[in-house]
Amino acid sequence: MDLRFGEADEEFRAEVRGWLDANLRGEFAELVGTGGPGREHEHIEGRIAWERRLGEGGWIGLGWPERDGGRALSWERQVIFHEEYARAGAPGRVGHIGEQLLGPTLLMFGTDEQRARFLPGILSGTELWCQGYSEPGAGSDLAAVRTRAVSRDGQWHIDGQKVWTSLAQHADWCFVLARTDPDQQRHRGLSYLLVPMNQPGVQVRPIVQLTGTAEFNEVFFDDARAAASDVVGEPGEGWKVAMGTLAVERGVSTFGQQMGFARELDTVVASARESGALADPEIAERLLDSWIELRVLRYTAVMTLGVPAGTTPGTEANVAKLMWAPWHQRLGELAVDVLGADATVTPGADDLTDAQVLYLFTRADTIYGGSNEVQRNVIAQRMLGLPRERGRWT
Template identity: 55%
Template sequence: MTDEFPERPSAAGQTPEEFADEFRAWLDENLTGDFADLRGTGGPGSEHQFFARRKEWERHMAAAGWTCVGWPVEYGGRGASLAQQVRFHEEYAKANAPARVSHLGETLLGPTLIAHGTEEQKRQFLPKIVAVEELWAQGYSEPNAGSDLANVATTARRDGDDYVITGQKVWTSLAHLSQWAFVIARTEEGSKRHKGLSFLLVPLDQDGVEIRPIQQLTGTSEFNEVFFDGARTSVDMRVGAEGEGWKVAMTLLEFERGVSTLGQQVGFARELERLTQLAKDTGQARYPAIRERITDAWIGLKVIRAHALRTLADRDSSGGNASAAKLLWANWHRDLGELAMAIQGAPSLLGPTETSEGDANDLHDPEHLELAEWQRIFLFTRSDTIYGGSNEIQRNIISERVLGLPREARPQ
């Protein structure tokens, strides 16, 4: 197993375009052969597609120095600037490269450990994230603590050099495929809201951890319930001081809505382009109402990009920028799914006529009927306005923390 930080060339001295040109040339040369059929796989609602092969692809990227490019060089990254990272994610999306499998480790936990972790924690975990040897899940949401994360009830009781964890997490992305989870738990008995929480790194392959996949509308199971019943993790696996987990958790959430969203928008633009062509092919584009909705979608995508570029370097403590960004893209994508159904009309209600070719690494039966692309997007985007903080919570953050309006009444 990897236990040393790999030596990688620094991106310093390259312009964003030079960095992008280098990465584009590498993608052109490598996203071929055995990896060619992975293009476009693993997107929303299709997370089960070729998972093991997508992990193999990502390890191929790692061997060539193309994972964790924004991390400091001393921790195995390439020290890419914000502008270089933007171009990296855009080129990856333009190439229609497969969805990443190590997103939570690379873009969330890794930068959080660099900011708050001990040197021992960095040396134990960061090299394995860079090499895509260990995958991570996020243990934040609970049945009564979803968007209102401060309502966490999972407890971690100190027992010598260990914490003993009891509670339930839900909507835990890819927990069934991960080796570790970063978990917010209440380590101070009787504490409430933001106080008394700690940020723990918990191994998932142990007694006392039960993972139950949740079947979604799309028929796939990206999300999971995770039950902790006496699960253990070492005190050394706490990031930050005991009782100060909220601070660490908020640092991680800032990274969640970072530069990778620019690549997401390239994917959105590709979806809009295909949908516009579909409207032309089916004759729906001749109707003014459809043309108007396509135009609104095009304008909305420009607004999303402009907001992202304007605010990426502005890490406002209120969370207003991040909340506005989430509202913009989540509602836009949901509306795109609805527009796709309108353009297809009645045929959008028809079920698939072909069975999946299957894959040895698929999480479902090879005879599972796959949804058509636009059906899948329509169904999955119903969740866009819920996960990562619902629309209602984002509006509360903006109204209370940015506009200074009275706080919404909350249970005592």
């Protein structure tokens, strides 16, 4: 697949660039360059308001079908939007879990009633979502979840614990993978539930990270309730739905992510010039390798584009994660290496430099969203057809 844009696409690029320039002003001017991984605490209320502004402008759900409120834009134009969004330094999205994960899942597996109920809130930026997958003892091994849900009195009653739940403290809803058939084991007997967060049975506790911030959370369900109709797919089919969500986790927004990576790399190069580290042949070679590998990430993403909204992709997301996570981690190491001893000094007792945040937060890149080991196992089994490794997660 060739990522070259026609004249009409470039006109669309100008439209996106013009809208961002006109709207990242006034009350939203201070949001430029804020948010994102490791910095989700920044200007959170302003960024929630920014989601609503995006919704008003029609910039959410760009690839969704028109019948479901989207704009049915081509993948080329979606790429253009994400590239221009990153180039403008627009703030890290707090609605991406709803738009990039839950929305496409409902397009694939949801009922007409579920799409009509939940998609408008995502498209308008007025309802935020979080993901209830990982648990203590069931992070990489997702099939080992122990959170349980029982259907009683026309509702689902949910008990259990989730962990590493991004932005749960700001979410209105959570899609929860829970065991609804206690007689089944592993990936059988699970259901995919849509659970309101603002209720007495839900408690959120922030987890303080190496960076001193807390964008991840523990979430406890103590007889939390969900409507009987708020199960995506049939009860017991949660594993299939959950795998569908994971498969769409990294779509065209990958290009925006890569634009952010490019800005980080540019900053590291500028730092190397300023510190004199660029004269070190080893540092220069690592910087060149980083640039080359980032181009490879882009070309790989181009080759895996074109999966229509509402269909289930294959293992493309696993391959992408296995490629970008170690690359980003190496960039964090490079960021502090070019500073040398200065990288050990913080600007204040509670402050970190951008290089320090990059280094510390990227330690988790090869773990969250499925560890590298899990990605390799999935690729081996589902893409290459290799046998399942005994005694390990699946």
